[in-house]
Each structure stands twice: as C-alpha cells, then as structure tokens.
Amino acid sequence: MGRLRRFALGKLLFTFAFGFSTFVLGLDADAGVQWCEEDPVFMVNGALVDVTTAFPAGYASTVKEPVAFELLVPSNAIAVVVSLPGAVPMTAKISRVLPATGLLSLGVPVVVKVTVNATASFDTKTKVTGTYLWLSSTAYGKSNVTTQVKYTLIGL
Numbered sequence: 001m002g003r004l005r006r007f008a009l010g011k012l013l014f015t016f017a018f019g020f021s022t023f024v025l026g027l028d029a030d031a032g033v034q035w036c037e038e039d040p041v042f043m044v045n046g047a048l049v050d051v052t053t054a055f056p057a058g059y060a061s062t063v064k065e066p067v068a069f070e071l072l073v074p075s076n077a078i079a080v081v082v083s084l085p086g087a088v089p090m091t092a093k094i095s096r097v098l099p100a101t102g103l104l105s106l107g108v109p110v111v112v113k114v115t116v117n118a119t120a121s122f123d124t125k126t127k128v129t130g131t132y133l134w135l136s137s138t139a140y141g142k143s144n145v146t147t148q149v150k151y152t153l154i155g156l
Helices: 001-027 055-061
Strands: 035-038 041-044 047-055 067-074 079-083 090-098 108-115 123-132 140-141 147-153
Touching: 035 055, 041 067, 047 055, 047 108, 047 147, 055 123, 079 090, 108 140, 123 147, 140 147
Parallel strands: 067 090
Antiparallel strands: 035 047, 041 047, 041 079, 047 123, 067 108, 108 147, 123 140
16 A cells, blocks of 8 residues: 555656646746747748747837848758848848858758847847758847857758
8 A cells, every 4th residue: 555655646746847847948038028020031942941030029119220131051052032021121141152062962051140230239039940950949149249040951
C-alpha cells in the first residue's frame, strides 16, 4: 500500500511540475506592450522567407526613414521580394554578395539585415520564418543599429 501511495504522489508532483513549467514558459514578458510589425516576404530558390521585425507601437511616429530590410544571398541563388506589407514605410533589397555555393540543395546561407532609423532609442525584435528554414529564432536589437541574423535554408 505504501508503494502505491508513493507512485500516486510522484505522478501528482510530476503533473504539477509539468503544468507549472508550461505556464511559466508560456508567459510573454512583453505581453502588455503593443507591437508594430513590419513583415516583408522574400523568395529564395523557391522557398518563402518571411522576416518579421517588431518594435513598440508607441515609437512608430519616431521612425524617420523607411525600415530597411536587406537579404544577402549567394551569387548563384535566385531571390525576389514577394510583398512589403506594413504600418510604416519600408524598403527591401536583395544583395547577391555571398560566395556561390556548389550544391545549393545542401543549404543556402541567408543573412538578413534590418535597420530601423528613428529619433528615439527603443528595442526591436526580428524573427525569420519560412519554408526550408533551419533553426529559426528571434534576434533582439535596437533602433538606429543594424540587426544582422544568419540562417540556412535546407533541402532546396
């Protein structure tokens, strides 16, 4: 009987710990902040690359130039800008400046540069998602400083 109680207590403690950790990891530290998002979409060798840069919406009026997005790809890659939706003006360009890779199917290196020029200093966050993207994560930056993030498109 004592063994059954310990097993039930262990299950209860595990369930509580799992539920608590899920709750804590699900909290967003920036939940109370309204974000302004710029979201251009690129296509590289047939794969969509969606770049989302966000900053606090209260600073949107301080942005003094279009938000500048630059996608650096290998010289032998095919890349185009698909769309430029956004609440503030933005520009997007593709630079074929990375060294040509012999087998693009093994991975296409992509570098994303984002610059938000403004009269105020504030935090930015940039996330790149899309098809064939390997290990997407969020990069944090500042206004008036270029944020640079490197990714690899796998399996094209």
